[in-house]
Amino acid sequence: MQKLIMGFFKNVFKSLFEDEVDNDNDFVLPDKTEDTSNKLMPEDLLKNKNVYPSLDVNLEYMNARFNSLINSDIKIREFLIHVRNKQYKAFIVYIDGMSDNDSINDFILKPLMMRNNANTYDGDEIISQAITNNISVRKVKKFNINDYIFDCLLPQNDIEKVNSFDTISDGIVSGNCALFVDTLDYAFDISTKKYETRSISEPKNEPIIRGSQEAFVENLRTNTSMLRRNLANENLVIENLTIGKVDKNKCAVCYLKNVANSDLVAEVKYRLNNLDVDYCSSVGELEQFIKDDITTTLPEAVSTERVDRATSYLLQGRVVIVYNGCPYVLVVPITIFDFLKSQEDININHVAANLLKIIRAISVVLTLLLPGFYIAITTYHSELLPTDLLFSIVASRSSVPFMIIVEILIMEVSFEIIREAGLRVPSNLGSTVGIVGTLILGQAAVEANIVSPILVIIVAITGITSFSVLDFSFSFHLRIARFVYTILGATAGFLGIAVGLFIHLIILCSLKSFGVPYLTPYAPLNVKSKSKYLLKPAWKREFRDEWLATKRPRAQGGISLKWRKK
Amino acid sequence: MKTDKLNVIEATFVVVIVTLTHIILNLPNSILKQSGSSAIINVIYISFLAFAFFLILNKLFSPFPGKDIVDVSEYVGGKVLKNITTIIYSVYLIFVAGVLILNFSELLKLIYFHNAKTFLIVGIFLLTAVIVNKIGFKNVIKANTLITLVVLVTVVLIFLASLGHVDIERIFPIMGYGVGNTFVTGALNIFAFGGLVFLYLVRPGLKDHNNYKKIGISAIILSSIYLLLSVASLLFLFPFLATGTETLSVYMSTRTIEFGKFFERSDAMFILVWIFTFLSYLSVMISYITKINKKTWKAKHSSPIIYIVALLILIVSLIPTNSTQIRFIEDYIYKYSALFIIFIYSFAIVLIGYLKKTNYKMKRLKLKRRIVKVSNEQ
Numbered sequence: 013m014q015k016l017i018m019g020f021f022k023n024v025f026k027s028l029f030e031d032e033v034d035n036d037n038d039f040v041l042p043d044k045t046e047d048t049s050n051k052l053m054p055e056d057l058l059k060n061k062n063v064y065p066s067l068d069v070n071l072e073y074m075n076a077r078f079n080s081l082i083n084s085d086i087k088i089r090e091f092l093i094h095v096r097n098k099q100y101k102a103f104i105v106y107i108d109g110m111s112d113n114d115s116i117n118d119f120i121l122k123p124l125m126m127r128n129n130a131n132t133y134d135g136d137e138i139i140s141q142a143i144t145n146n147i148s149v150r151k152v153k154k155f156n157i158n159d160y161i162f163d164c165l166l167p168q169n170d171i172e173k174v175n176s177f178d179t180i181s182d183g184i185v186s187g188n189c190a191l192f193v194d195t196l197d198y199a200f201d202i203s204t205k206k207y208e209t210r211s212i213s214e215p216k217n218e219p220i221i222r223g224s225q226e227a228f229v230e231n232l233r234t235n236t237s238m239l240r241r242n243l244a245n246e247n248l249v250i251e252n253l254t255i256g257k258v259d260k261n262k263c264a265v266c267y268l269k270n271v272a273n274s275d276l277v278a279e280v281k282y283r284l285n286n287l288d289v290d291y292c293s294s295v296g297e298l299e300q301f302i303k304d305d306i307t308t309t310l311p312e313a314v315s316t317e318r319v320d321r322a323t324s325y326l327l328q329g330r331v332v333i334v335y336n337g338c339p340y341v342l343v344v345p346i347t348i349f350d351f352l353k354s355q356e357d358i359n360i361n362h363v364a365a366n367l368l369k370i371i372r373a374i375s376v377v378l379t380l381l382l383p384g385f386y387i388a389i390t391t392y393h394s395e396l397l398p399t400d401l402l403f404s405i406v407a408s409r410s411s412v413p414f415m416i417i418v419e420i421l422i423m424e425v426s427f428e429i430i431r432e433a434g435l436r437v438p439s440n441l442g443s444t445v446g447i448v449g450t451l452i453l454g455q456a457a458v459e460a461n462i463v464s465p466i467l468v469i470i471v472a473i474t475g476i477t478s479f480s481v482l483d484f485s486f487s488f489h490l491r492i493a494r495f496v497y498t499i500l501g502a503t504a505g506f507l508g509i510a511v512g513l514f515i516h517l518i519i520l521c522s523l524k525s526f527g528v529p530y531l532t533p534y535a536p537l538n539v540k541s542k543s544k545y546l547l548k549p550a551w552k553r554e555f556r557d558e559w560l561a562t563k564r565p566r567a568q569g570g571i572s573l574k575w576r577k578k
Numbered sequence: 579m580k581t582d583k584l585n586v587i588e589a590t591f592v593v594v595i596v597t598l599t600h601i602i603l604n605l606p607n608s609i610l611k612q613s614g615s616s617a618i619i620n621v622i623y624i625s626f627l628a629f630a631f632f633l634i635l636n637k638l639f640s641p642f643p644g645k646d647i648v649d650v651s652e653y654v655g656g657k658v659l660k661n662i663t664t665i666i667y668s669v670y671l672i673f674v675a676g677v678l679i680l681n682f683s684e685l686l687k688l689i690y691f692h693n694a695k696t697f698l699i700v701g702i703f704l705l706t707a708v709i710v711n712k713i714g715f716k717n718v719i720k721a722n723t724l725i726t727l728v729v730l731v732t733v734v735l736i737f738l739a740s741l742g743h744v745d746i747e748r749i750f751p752i753m754g755y756g757v758g759n760t761f762v763t764g765a766l767n768i769f770a771f772g773g774l775v776f777l778y779l780v781r782p783g784l785k786d787h788n789n790y791k792k793i794g795i796s797a798i799i800l801s802s803i804y805l806l807l808s809v810a811s812l813l814f815l816f817p818f819l820a821t822g823t824e825t826l827s828v829y830m831s832t833r834t835i836e837f838g839k840f841f842e843r844s845d846a847m848f849i850l851v852w853i854f855t856f857l858s859y860l861s862v863m864i865s866y867i868t869k870i871n872k873k874t875w876k877a878k879h880s881s882p883i884i885y886i887v888a889l890l891i892l893i894v895s896l897i898p899t900n901s902t903q904i905r906f907i908e909d910y911i912y913k914y915s916a917l918f919i920i921f922i923y924s925f926a927i928v929l930i931g932y933l934k935k936t937n938y939k940m941k942r943l944k945l946k947r948r949i950v951k952v953s954n955e956q
Contacts, residue, residue: 389846392690393690393846395843395845395846396843396844396846396847504691504702505690506690506846506849506850506853507686507690507691507699507702507853509850510850510853510854510857511702511706511853511857513854514706514710514721514725514854514857514858515706515709515710517721517724517725518709518710518713518717518718518721518861519713521716521717521720521721522713522714522717529720531720534724535720535721535723535724536585536588536720536723537585537587537588537720537723537724537727538585539587
């Protein structure tokens, strides 16, 4: 009892006077670690090696290379192969979850391990036989275990004999199964890829009304197969490349061999092959690695999730880059006008398409300049406005305590926050954030005299017009530039905006996408160019864009509608 | 796609932008002051003169494919003349750019920035021109082409919009201040084609040297049309005696334009376009001054020359202290210096160069013939 009371007081005393320390684990990351990227590490010793004839050595090597003792999904299965009534030691290596277990069981292990007519027969393989004067002459093939396994025991369509451990390793991490056999100084790289992927769905960010509803997925091979399916031509070349030193991700360069400019294709491959990076996460990052001008915020490649859009770009003679793990593909080269194009444009009548294109161009101008113009006109060039409107603007601003630039920046930043929040919250909440942000907060801000009603209209128009810009990256550029123009408009009115626009124009003139000027065909001005911003009728799109310097400049015959000519 | 060289349109617009900037300022007014109501006839007359001048110039330049006035100077008078030509051209272009930009900045100050110092406005223009020149010469030319197109449209727009206020009778008396003033002293108005100075400079940058004639002719035709339009809209809009007192006559004509009830005064929109024009003009000027100096002094980098040129233009723009001085410089100093540089000095150099070249050719031909003759005799 006395102990209990003493213990109680001891605890009370402790809790009163001692600092509470809940966590004894005071782990912190060291400020500095040794940079090992240029040092020879133990794992580097495993590189650039070839398969050994001894199976035990190979097994030890693979265990070390794949850390199979701690890696739970690396499967190494040792077994005996029955060949001509003889047994050979062997093992297979694959990654659980990346390879098809049924395929491995049925078409690798079963034929190799089970006794059947094929592997128990120990006679010679007769190639030809002739009998002359009761003398039988037989031509027999000398037994060779590796040919025998390759030709008779592995019923697989995609199989390679590989000597280098690096190649074998690349195959395994992409879902293949490697088979090592004792006494052979190479392994069999057998394609057994099968992993869970998202099924093909509708495009979420580039919807159109009339047209294909297929979007790319994360799997490279599914994406290339969709391109193949949409573009039925044997000249479609899909070349595989590897990006990254640590994460060796696959990427495919796709082009039409008889259309695309060879120099362009070579340049794309050159840039992709000369990336000294450990990893590349997505096409967005890849685009930043390969763009001509690395300092600009403007995108220099179109990224699309639409298969039909990518296909039509291929048909024009451009190059499409598919990156494994990303449901978007990159298209190069491009001009600024590609960001104002929609796949819908070619599906509808050219007059309607051109109307949409003009509306998009107006939207871009409004997105970029409306707040800047508002501030410039109300501050410096008020004579532009009708007197009544000017009075109403001044009256609505009279109770707002901020300078007009502060007011506009508050609204712009708030709008960006609402937009960002709407994008990042779960999709069910997105609309709620939008409603709360725009309607309730906007109304409340006007009533509290924090902002003027006319400014809410200006910011709302700017926001809505920015949604008509199809490309996500291009829209970002416009959003950044809008802030600059707002500040320039507040600083020097039209003079400031003109200075900004002039520098902006010069920057646009200086940009190139894979050697193609960004403002082609307007800067440098080419009056004879057949690829202007506005679309021609479907039957009159006779030529491919001349700035692509394609091998087939004509896309249609001189008279495309031959049926009209009897 | 190689885009380093200028095509026909780009080179043409380099010449046209100079005429356009002068039109925006007070060039039509100067012509009206000189010729009165015969200004239209005078513009047509000087256009023909400019055309004839260019045809002769083209002929004289023909033995020098891809060479500009600096190269021809070197051929004529060695390095000394080359250096002198570069200096003369640089001084002339810096002087013209400085005065023009000062004049326009004064206009902006008068209309919008009452409390700002003029040199600050000039500074903004120069800073922008320096930045864009750092981005690259070819980009300046590309942007200039787009801007010139827009400006050309606005000049037509001003003309069309002011048609409602036109009084045709103002063309009378048809000979204005007299035949002498229209055709004799009026011939000096050819200085309005000040942009021809670039015809001496653009030659090495052309994609195809054979297009030089095309460029010159299109530039003169375009300049003539726009000069005619601006002079006509001024003449028909205001009594020509009154225009002599206006500072910026084209700006005054934009103030008469009405676009419905919403835009009560649209002149600010024209000012916006004109700011582009001046930015483009200044950038082109700095580009070419940098180009010829870099070539003559064999400079490795353009940037130091760009800074120096911009600084010199700023200094020149600080010299005039009031608008009377600016007017005097524009009406007299600029006029006569343009006439001297374009129509006398440069022309003389090209003419001497042509004669020297043809003489040399003739001598070589004679020598060849003599050699053939001697060898035949032997």
